[in-house]
Amino acid sequence: MQPWEDWDHVVKIDPDKTLLDDESVEDVGKTGTDAIIVGGTMGMTEEKMTRVIEACSGVSVPVFIEPSGTGVVVHSDVLDGYLIPVVINAGDISWLTGMHKEWVRLDDSIDWAHTFPEAYIVLNPDSSVGELTTADCDLDPDDVAAYAEVAEQLFGQPIVYLEYSGMLGEPSFVKTAADALDSATLFYGGGIHDYNSAYEMAQYADTIIVGDLVHDQGIEAVRETVRGVQDAK
Numbered sequence: 186m187q188p189w190e191d192w193d194h195v196v197k198i199d200p201d202k203t204l205l206d207d208e209s210v211e212d213v214g215k216t217g218t219d220a221i222i223v224g225g226t227m228g229m230t231e232e233k234m235t236r237v238i239e240a241c242s243g244v245s246v247p248v249f250i251e252p253s254g255t256g257v258v259v260h261s262d263v264l265d266g267y268l269i270p271v272v273i274n275a276g277d278i279s280w281l282t283g284m285h286k287e288w289v290r291l292d293d294s295i296d297w298a299h300t301f302p303e304a305y306i307v308l309n310p311d312s313s314v315g316e317l318t319t320a321d322c323d324l325d326p327d328d329v330a331a332y333a334e335v336a337e338q339l340f341g342q343p344i345v346y347l348e349y350s351g352m353l354g355e356p357s358f359v360k361t362a363a364d365a366l367d368s369a370t371l372f373y374g375g376g377i378h379d380y381n382s383a384y385e386m387a388q389y390a391d392t393i394i395v396g397d398l399v400h401d402q403g404i405e406a407v408r409e410t411v412r413g414v415q416d417a418k
């Protein structure tokens with residue numbers, strides 16, 4: 186069994202953002218979430234990544250890094266593994282293989298046994314990740330389902346990630362993508378901000394990713410989303 190297969194809820198911590206003043210990553214790990222992912226699109230540096238990963242040393246749930254590029258792949262004993270995005274609806278092929286080729290060329294410490302790809306389908310054109318990768322977000326549910334199936338069946342991806350970063354997506358898109366998958370795990374992320382939004386998306390997605398909320402509202406708000414996810418499961 187792969188680690189993410191029993192994750193219902195994950196918090197993504199952006200090293201370019203801060204937690205609330207009186208909250209720590211250890212507190213985030215105690216919200217009932219199943220794992221912490223460290224990553225973001227804009228303003229990533231090796232130094233910021235390292236700072237957050239080191240702060241995770243006492244965290245009780247698994248900690249994974251999700252690098253946004255070659256220069257920010259930190260190797261640390263604190264990490265349980267590496268989640269490497271491939272953006273299957275990117276406008277530029279470098280987000281599919283080019284950056285990955287460069288990373289493998291330059292990094293001679295890759296721990297392949299703990300390194301896993303995630304097939305991103307980026308659906309918010311105005312998000313940093315949408316702009317950066319010039320993703321084709323003009324998709325209807327059938328397109329999204331077909332991309333999900335291509336990712337799983339043709340490219341052998343173990344994780345398909347519907348990424349609405351910064352906005353709440355369309356539940357019907359999530360349901361159609363879920364129906365198209367056989368055994369790949371469906372991650373949903375974007376705009377989860379309370380019990381109801383978490384409950385709604387967790388009816389269809391296997392794993393709900395909560396990002397900005399932990400930085401903007403803190404751990405009590407995150408706990409509400411954990412409750413929503415748990416009630417939907």
Ligand SMILES: CC(C)=CCC/C(C)=C/CC/C(C)=C/CC/C(C)=C/COP(=O)(O)OP(=O)(O)O
Binds near residue numbers: 254272318
């Ligand atoms: C080759 C290596 C090591 C990595 C691949 C790098 C790739 C393909 C990255 C493309 C997608 C990407 C930038 C993923 C980062 C994770 C992510 C989507 C974070 C969410 O970012 P946003 O929420 O859009 O950005 P901000 O919150 O930083 O504005």
Ligand SMILES: O=P(O)(O)OC[C@@H](O)CO
Binds near residue numbers: 197349352394396
């Ligand atoms: O920040 P939010 O909108 O919660 O999105 C979470 C995550 O999918 C971002 O990669």
Ligand SMILES: [Mg+2]
Binds near residue numbers: 199225350
């Ligand atoms: Mg974000």
